[in-house]
Amino acid sequence: MMQVSEDTAMMIESYRNQAEVLVRNYLLADPFIPYTSIISGIFMCKMVYDLTQLISSFYFKGYHGLTKIQRIEWNNRGISTVHAIFITVMSMYLVFFSNLYSDDRLAGLIVFRSSQLSSFALGVSVGYFIADIGMIFWLYPSLGGMEYVLHHLLSLVAIAYSMLSEEGQLYTYMVLISESTTPGVNLRWYLDTAGMKRSNAYFVNGVMMFFAWLVARVLLFVYLFYHIYLHYNQVEQMHAFGFLLVFVVPALLSIMNLMWFGKIIKGLKKALAKRQ
Known part of the structure; x- marks a missing residue:
């Protein structure tokens, strides 16, 4: 024995x-990171899509009562939730807990620092955005309109460039922390689709989304631009395209985030008024 x-x-x-x-x-x-990481991201999407479909068909009675496009979006949101959790954990670790981008570290400029792990995680995210935008185009506009297309294209270009050039990865990860709001957004859609729009869970989700959005998609971007300002002498040493991405992508995403945040505030006001 x-x-x-x-x-x-x-x-x-x-x-x-x-x-x-x-x-x-x-x-x-x-040499293999760009290929294996992207393939891993696409494979993850396929695996999560199938698992979401399998689990939902067994444990959610109303799943088979959904329309075909609702079932596709249900499974698709399972993919985005898993990706959001993965990239948020990786981003938080690399930005705040590892010393890769620490100012105390003397090994090169912050804007040119990278590691095998940081590049691989970005590649997985590229794979996700390729798969997701492919589904959006295939089923357009059922899974999202032009704002989703713009968001995904901006994210895809910025993340792919950062992975391949190893430039500005710190700022890419700062922006990716905003994906922490995605599980809440998806949960809200699940609750609505399941007929639980009047439930306490739906109301609590709305309140949590307000605070999460404020921190991860408003205040975090303010901190990002402040960090860029403090390290502008390093940022200006990046290649022209990378330099442009550092300013343009966060700026455009900030505008979109503020527009969505305005809608969240209006929705929360209506929900609070109904409870009075």
């Missing part, structure tokens, strides 16, 4: 070592 346990432990350890070698030599090897 002891021998069997030892053999099993040795076998597990062997597989773990092989997996580490695979990740280090291929998935996170510099």
Whole structure:
């Protein structure tokens, strides 16, 4: 019995070592990162789409009562939720907890710093945006209008450039932290589609969305532009296209965020008025 346990432990350890070698030599090897990360992101989208469809058909009775396009959007929002959680965790870690972009670090300018992990995570996000915008175009305008197309195109170009050039990754990750609001947006749609628009959960979701949006899509962008101002002498050393992206993409996204935030405020005011 002891021998069997030892053999099993040795076998597990062997597989773990092989997996580490695979990740280090291929998935996170510099020449392969752009390809493996993007493919991983697209594969993740397909896997999550199928899992959302499978789980929902078993555990949500109303799933089969939805229209075909509603079921597609239901599954699609499962993809965006998983991506949002993944990229938010990675962004928070790289921006605030790792020392990769710390001012105290002396290894090069902040705008030119990157790592295998940071580039790989961006590639996964590129894969997601490719898959998602493909679905948006295929089913246009059922999954979103021109504002979603613009948002995805801006994000795709900026993230892909940052991954391939290894420039401005700090600011790319700062913007990607705003994806933390996506699970709340998707939950709101799920509740509405499930006929729970008058529930307490729907109201609480609206209140939480207001605060999350304020922090992640308004105040965070103010901090981002302030950080760019403090490090402008470094930003101006970027290539012209990267320099342009650092200013244009966050500025356009800020305008869109403020427009959506205005709609959130109006919706919250109406919900509060009905409860008085």
